[in-house]
Amino acid sequence: MTTKKKDISILRVNHLRGPNIWTYRPVIEAWLDIGELEEFPSNKLPGLYERLTTWLPGIIEHRCGVGERGGFLERLREGTWAGHILEHIVLELQNLAGMRTGFGQTRSTHVIGVYKMAFRTREEQVGRAALAIGKDLLMAAIEDTPFDLPAKLVELTDMVDSRCLGPSTAHIVDAATDRKIPSIRLTDGNLVQLGHGAAQRRIWTAETDRTSAIAESIASDKDLTKTLLKSCGVPVPEGCIVRSAEEAWEEAQDIGLPVVVKPYDGNHGRGVSLNLMTQADVEAAYHLAARKGDSKSVIVERFITGDEHRVLVVGNKVVAAGKGECLWVTGDGQSTIQHLVDTQINTDPRRGTTEEFPLNIIQPQVAAEVILELQRQGMDAHSVPLAQQKVLIQLNGNVALDVTDHVHPDVAEAATLAARIVGLDIAGVDLVTEDISKPLYQTGGAIIEVNASPGLLAHIKPANGEGRAVGTAIIDHLFTEEETGRIQIVGVAGTRHTSLIARLVSALLHISGKQTGVASAQGLYLNKRLVNEGNCADWESGQRLLINRSVQAAVFETNAGAILKDGLPYDKCSVGVVTDLDGHADLGAFYINDADQMYKVMRTQVDVILPEGVAVLNASEAAVVELAELCDGAVIFYALDAANQVITDHRAKGERVVFLRNNHIVLASGRDETALLPLSSLKPTKAAQPEAVLAAVAAAWALDITPELIGAGLKTFDSSFKATY
Incomplete structure (x- = not known):
């Protein structure tokens, strides 16, 4: 017996990584014992409403079951229980930390005071931390004790920054989601797989699996890049490589002042000094560029008059363009350069230290380029300019003004x-021109660099102007309009012969010409090869199939326990097979205590079927038949008895069914019939499990495998445990 007290005990926390009984997306599921608080809904806890709304004013946006702004607060005033309150607190904490989420649900169990609470999270550890902080905050609100929310939010925000996808990668993944292309995060960083199996592509922020290593090497070699561009008629500034400060000054004089000095192998504008006019400036700029690059070689080139622009090219299209701006401060006769920068530049809300901000914080005492620029003006970070004296802090850079609509076609x-x-x-093309709306030959402009892995945030969230759909452009570059990033996926759920069904469907897919994987309780198979023996009907094994570039189709066996523990290993499937809704007696540990609850669990397999997909359902099980109304796609029923009422009714509607007649397998679509093999022609193991054979045949038919191939596959399949097929 659980001891009741006025507290919240977290009995279990589980990360459901795929579609589950709550939603299609990953969630944290927490089992809560609210103890004595079962007798104290929110309207019986004095001051709780006031303290929560003071700490978390944004909670007014939570619509809850009421369906409108302020809905949760209405529930809070009327009286709701601690588990439900904690759900909304955790969601709001994640939102405040910069990880937007919205879905949450809390349900009671048959044990008084024990609740299951689920909430959406984009990163498991962040979700777990938010749950722990949320519990402490709620108890502080209930007990009217202090709670340092700002400090906890700093901790949670740091976790979001370090553990979640960067904003640029997230923008691309969101664009993929909008196209209904699935994604898998492959590392703790920004390496993401878009699509499954053989249909997948990979991105690493602004790099893709189409980005050539040779091209990246060329882009990092500024002199080689310029040589190639010049040979193809692209306007570039005159310049050459130098290896000493003295040589830099000599070349500057030959080229003609002013000049630009930059690293030979640099990127992202690091170590670049512009508009240099004196020997001292050129030599100082040489030493800076040599430090910033990976070699001692430095480029000196002619300074192009105009503004710096960054043009983002994806595929063979310009999808965004940004213009740089000079940074100045104005003196007041009292403040140092550092103070002026902090008050006149760094207060700009567009500036920050994380990837969420399109502009960086300027640090005059640290940034070498800024230090050099100030030295050219006889100043440093501690200098105090005269009142109204304008001081140049940074020349160009800060590409944050969107000018995409002004780019001239030339x-x-x-x-x-x-x-x-x-x-x-995907390239970031840096060019300098006085007016990007005119051809370069008219303005004397030139392309100065071509960068691999360009920054995207300045185009997604420009400081001024319209944000551009960069993610959509990248997804459209990787996938044609017809491509979905999906392979054929079959899910087989239930307790009756599901391993045999899964392997038999896989064999029929393979004989149709597809490289096929199957994750079942008997093992992990790739075509005819047993890769791992033992129970592989789990999340990890499923993911192994989805990331395998050779897999063109995959079959996954699952059951209620696996759905409750991890969720499904895929987001959507082409075919979902449900054999039965048995097994509730073994799920007491999940607070599943009657057969009716199995419907909510096993519907997960049907809920994920694509609109163009098919549910394959056992017509002999009334509870399974009820799942048909949940399917977004078509339904094929199967049964041993041709006279089964569900079979005859479905067939009368012109729909497809599979059944036995005179011991022969029959495929029927309305009045049309196709007879396959007699069961007697099958190997004894399969013949003894005719219901499993019918389910597999129906799934293969749903995948448009011809009856002739289905018959051939049934004859040749060997279901022995270690056999290959």
Whole structure:
């Protein structure tokens, strides 16, 4: 017997990583014992409403079951229980930490005071931390004790910044989701798989699996890049490589002042000094560039008059363009440069230290480029300019003004040509021009760099102007309009012969010409090869199939326990097979205590069927038949008895069914019939399990495998445990 007290005990926390009984997305499921609080809903806890709304004012946006803004607060005033309150607190904490979430549900169990609570999270450890903080906050609100929410939010925000996808990668993944393309995060960083199996592509923020390593090497070699561009007629500034400060000054004089000095192998503008006019400036800039690059080689080139622009090329199209701006401060006769920068530049809400901000914080005492620029003006971070004296902090850089709509077609053509010459599928083309709405030959502009793995945030969230759908452009570059990133996936759920069904469906897929994997309780198979023996009907084994580039179709066996423990290993399937809703007696540990609850669990398999997909359901099980109304796609029923009422009714509607007649397997669509093999022609193991054979045949038919191939596959399949097929 659980001891009741006025507290919340967290009995279990589980991360459901795939579609589950709560939702299609990953959630944290927590089992809560609210103890004596079962007798104290929120309207019986004095001051709780006031303290929660003071600490978490944004909770007014939670619609809850009421369906409108302020809905949760209405429930809070009327009286709701601690588990439900904790659900909304955890969601709001994640939102405040920068990880937007919205889904949550709390349900009671048959044990008084024990609840199951689920909430959406985009990262498991962040969700677990939010749950722990949320519990402490709720208890502080109930007991009217202090709670340092700002400090806890700093901790949670740091976790979001370090553990979640960066904003640029998340933007691309969101665009994939909008196209209904599935995604799998492959590392703790920003390496993401888009799509499944043989249909997949991979991104690493602005790099894709189409990004050439040779092209990246060319882009990092600024002199080689310029040589290639010049040879193809792309305007570039005159310049050359130097290996000493003295040589840099000599070349600067030959080229003609002013000049630019930058690392030979740098990127992202690091170590670049512009508009240099004196020997001292050129030599100082050489030493800076040599430190910032990976070699001692430095490029000196002609300074192009105009503004710096970054043009983003994806595929063979310009999808965004940003303009740089100079940074100045104005003196007051009292403040240092550092103070002026902090009050006139760094207060800009667009600036910050994380990837969420399109502009960086300026640090005059640290940033070498800024230090050099100040030195050229006879100043440093501690200098105090005169009142109204304007001081240049940074020349160009800060590409944050969207000018996409102003790019002249000739400029766009030059930028895309530059990306193609280097060989990059996604490129950040840096150019300088006085007016990007005019051809470069008219303004004397030039392309100065072509960068691999360009920053995207300045285009997604520009400081000024319209944000661009960069993620959509990248997804459209990786996938044609017809491509979905999906392979054929079959899910087999239940307790009756599901391993045999899964392997038999896999064999029929393989004989139809597809490289097929199967994750079942008998093992993990790739075509005819047993990769892992033992129970592989689990999340990890399923993921192994989905990330395998050779897999064109995959079959997954599952059951209620696996759904309750992990969720399904895939987001959607082409075919979902449900054999039965048995097994509730073995699920007491999940608070499943009657057969009716199995419907909510096993419907998960039907809920994930694609609109163009098919549910294959056992017509002999009334509870399974009820699942048909949940399917977004078509339904094929199967049964041993041709006279089964569900079979005859479904067939009368012109729908497809599979059954036995005179011991022969029959495929019927309305009045049309196709007779397959007699059961007697099958190997004894299969013949002894005719219901499993019918389920597999129905699934294969749902996948458009021809009856002739189905018959051939049934004859040749060997279901022995270690056999290959």
